[in-house]
Amino acid sequence: MGKMQCKCGHVNPPGTILCESCGRSLTEEEQNKKLADMRYEGTARRSQTYNKSIIDKIWNFFSSVKVGVSIIVILLIAAAIGTILPQAQYVNVPVRNDATIKAYYADVYGEIGKIYHFLGFHDLYSSAWFILLVGMLAISLIVASLDRFVPLYRSLKNQRVLRHPSFMNKQRIYAEGPAPEDSMQKAEEKLKDLKYKVTLDKNGLLAEKGRFSRWGPYVNHIGLIIFLFGVMLRMMPGFYVDETLWIREGETRAIPDAPGYFLENKNFTMETYTGEGEDAKFEEAIDRVGTVAKNYQTDIVLYQTPEESLPGATDELEEVEEHAIRVNQPLKFDGYAVYQMDFRQNELRAMTFDLTNKETEESLGSLTIDLVSPEKSYDLGNDTRVDLLGYYPDFSGFENGEPQTETPIPNNPGFLVRMFTPETPDGEVSFIVIQNTIEPLGENQYKLTFQNAETRDVSGLTIRKDSTLPILGLGGLIFMIGVAQGMYFNHRRFWIQKQEDGGLVLAGHTNKNWYGLKKDLDQVSEFASLPPYIDQQEEIEKQEKLEKEQKLEGDELS
Amino acid sequence: MAEDKKAKKTNRKRNRAFMRLAILSMLVLAIGYTIYNSVTADDVEVLKVGDKAPDFALEDMEGNRHKLSDYKGEGVFLNFWGTWCEPCVKEMPAMDRQYKEYEEQGVHILAVNIAQSDFEVQSFADRFDLSFPIAIDRSKSVMTAYNIRPLPTTVLVNPEGDIQRIVTGEMSEQDIKGFMEEIKPQ
Structure with a gap:
């Protein structure tokens, strides 16, 4: 494709549909149309015109709206497939690593699970091909926008007041006919009144309003790209x-x-509603479901180590603040x-036992074992003591005679x-688990004897930080802003030309x-007594x- | 005049090709970097072989302070473990034997227990008669700094203070010997 010279003398870039200068139709197809194709002002999309080097080819590929829409559709389908089986982060495995997660999908979902995992659907947003697709969408957004924005901007910036009659009469809103002498001036006055920007040239007039609405889609795309950058x-x-x-x-x-x-x-x-007093309104719900939670709260102290401090050295902690973390009331810092x-x-936090004589059930005293820091020996006085030989927090059986945790x-x-009493000065060995005592070395x-236990709660906290939120x-x-710009504002234009015979031609x-x-x-029209206009599209539809x-009538008749 | 126009045209074309190449390659780089990041994020997030080993200070069971940076010029065999972890228990005696051999050659072992009680750790050390220093990471801050996930994990720090190797899972005595050789000062 070469450059296209219009009859008016203007040289247009190859691929142009409507002459940039006068508005004449440049292609045969366009000439035969009843209405002009005003998308992008009939300019050539930049990439349609070059198709030479590899870079141009890649560029053209991404410039296509069809390609962009296809990428979006593929992304949607992939995201939909990603919801069929649970994502890896919601999979419950005792030990979390790549191998166990892979095994989980194979065990629970069989062959399909294996394929699902292999293709990366189990962690969709982190799988390389998904990121690649999103990246391609970003390229498509940028390239397609640039390719359309630049020619459109140029064309609107350089638009002429006087347009060729073939451009005028191919506009959807069109009028021609005689008009009073002063109608041009009056039209100009009224259009200015309506906040149009009016330009005059010889016998013609161009009134324009809201051109910035045309940039809406591109502003919108800039927003999307910034958003994607944040996600990246x-x-x-x-x-x-x-x-x-x-x-x-x-x-x-x-x-x-x-x-x-x-x-x-x-x-x-953890507090629950009592169903009494002020909480009476919850009575019904409590009867129905048992308990209704009122509050989950962790009282914490936040510490910070001095700048020069090393991990592991926790004796230098400096208190920053005390805080009660509740649902929806997080602790915030830095x-x-x-x-x-x-x-x-x-x-379990601590357990209390009595040292008792098995026959007489007489107690020689009690000891409390702190499970967080058990001691080596518990002295009960009177030559009575209990030595702790081993502690197994989560006893799971013996292996080679050794208790396992x-x-x-x-x-x-x-x-x-090993229990020492005045009666048994050499000590007796015993292994105790909840509700069971084993005497490995004989009677x-x-x-x-277990007396009671102290317990404590464990709080599950989530730490979040997201520096990308502002982006x-x-x-x-x-x-x-882009959406509003493009949706709620319109780019309106009128062209009016005075003919040699004194009549007017108008297009909108x-x-x-x-x-x-x-x-x-x-x-x-009313103010300036312009000739009546027609909506050519409506005419065509009619x-x-x-x-x-x-035709239908004819069919019926025959 | 015509030649002038032609030159201008080729100039413009070249500029355009250059612009396109620049935009495309920038985007490709950004996407490539993102993919690289997401793929490597599954492994040890912060630490990689070749990184500087984060400095820390821990007190061992005998009350001696061990600061990693004090061992500069020597190899450090950093073993994260717990008494409940079977492979940890299995590799400990082998580590002890190799420790006795390599201690004089400038390779230190520091076994970092993950927040268990003194009693558990001490009775474990007594049971296997372990001679290398054992420290308890009570607040899990060293574990966090090294981003330790599975136990046992062994981080080998070379005499330059860089991470030579990260081993997850049980090591045989042969492995341990080989690793000690790797971080032995020349």
């Missing part, structure tokens, strides 16, 4: 934190992904937010003890809201309808 930043380390911290009452823990910060859990409370998310109640959490504490005279917000805002165009355009024109009806 989320994947960079440091920008986005979403971590879980299980912390027991009395514990001090480093906050994951928040270097230098520590939390101490002072107390966890861009982080700590939310109350979960809890486990009644984890499954986890470090006291779910099923086991104690290997004992004494035993430890996402900005993207969203610009997106909405808007990118949307033809009703509004006509209302404006009605006012101008004509087609009529023809259809006639």
Whole structure:
């Protein structure tokens, strides 16, 4: 395709439909149309014209709206498939790693699960191909916008007042006919009144309003691209934190992904409605479901280590603040937010036993074993003591005679003890688990009898930080501005030309809201006594309808 | 005049091709970087082989303070463990034997227990008669700094203070010997 020279002498870029200068139709197809194709002002999309180097080819590929829409459709389908099986983050496996998650999908969902996992649907937003597709969408947005915005901008900037009659009479709103001498001036006056920007040239007039509405889609795309950029930043380390911290009452823990910060859990409370007094309104619900939660709360102390402090050295903690974390009332500090998310109640904290004579059931005293820091020996006085030989917080059985523990959490504490009394100065060995005592070295005279236990709660907190939120917000805002700009404002134009015979030719165009355009024109027509206009599109539709009806009638007759 | 126009045209064309190349390659770079990040995010997030090993200070069971940076010029075999973790228990005696061999050659072992009680750790050390220093990471801050997920995880720090290797899972005595060789000062 070469450059296209119009009859008026203007040289247009190849691919142009309507002459940039006078508005004549440049292609045969366009010439045969009853109405001009005013999309992008009939300019050539830049990429349609070059197709030479590889770069141009890639550019052209992404410039196509069809390609852009296809990418969106593929993304939608992928996202839909991603909801069929649970995402990896919601999968419940005892030990979390790639292998167990992979095995989970294969075990639970069989062959389909295997394929699902293999294709990366289990962690869709992080799978390479999904990110690649989103990236391609971003390229498509940028390239397609540039390709359309630049020629449109140029064309609107350089538009001429005087247009060729073939351009005028192919506009949807069109009028021609005799008019009073002063109608041009009056029309100009009234259009200015209606806040149109009016330009005059020889015997013609161009009135224009709301051109910025045409930039709406491009502003909108800029917003989208900023939004996508924000999403991209989320994947960079440091920008986005979403971590879980299980912390027991009395514990001090480093906050994951928040270097230098520590939390101490002072107390966890869960309150329920009593159904009495002020809570009487909950009575019915309580009767129905048992309990209704009123409050989940973790009282914490936030600490920070001095700048030069090293991990592990926790003796230098400096208190920052005390805070009660409740649902929807997170602890906020330094861009982080700590939310109350979960809890486990009644984890064993300490156990109290009586040392009793098995025969007489006489007690020689009691001892309390603190499960957080058990002691080596518990002295009960009178030559009586209990030595702790081994502590197994989550006893799971013996292996080669050695007691095993499954986890470090006291779910099923086991104690290997040696009990010394005046009667048994050499000591008796006993292994105690809840509701069971094993005497590995023969019959004992004494035993430890469980008395009571202290428990504590574990609080499940979520640590969040999202530095990308302002960027996402900005993207969203610009997106909405673009939408409003394109949707609620219209680009309206009128061209009026005085003919040599004293008659007027008028054409009108808007990118949307033809009703509004006509209302404006009605006012101008009345004021300036312009010739009556017709809506050519409506005429065409009417004509087609009529023809259809006639055809139907004809069919019926025959 | 015509030649002038032609030159202008080719100039414009070249500029356009250059612009397109610039825009496309910038976007491709951004996408590539994002994908790279998301793919590597599953592994150890912050620490990679070759990174500087984060400094820390822990007190061992005997009350001696161990600061990683004090061992500069020597190798450090950093083993994160817990008494409940079976492979940890299995590799400990082998570690102890190799420790005795390599201690004099400038390779130190520090076994970091994850927030268990003194009693549990001490009785474990006594049971296996372990001679290398054991420290308890009570607030899990060293664990967090090293982003330790599964136990056991062993981080090998070379004499330059960089991470030479990260091993997750049980090691055989042969493995341990090999790793010690890797971080032995020359």
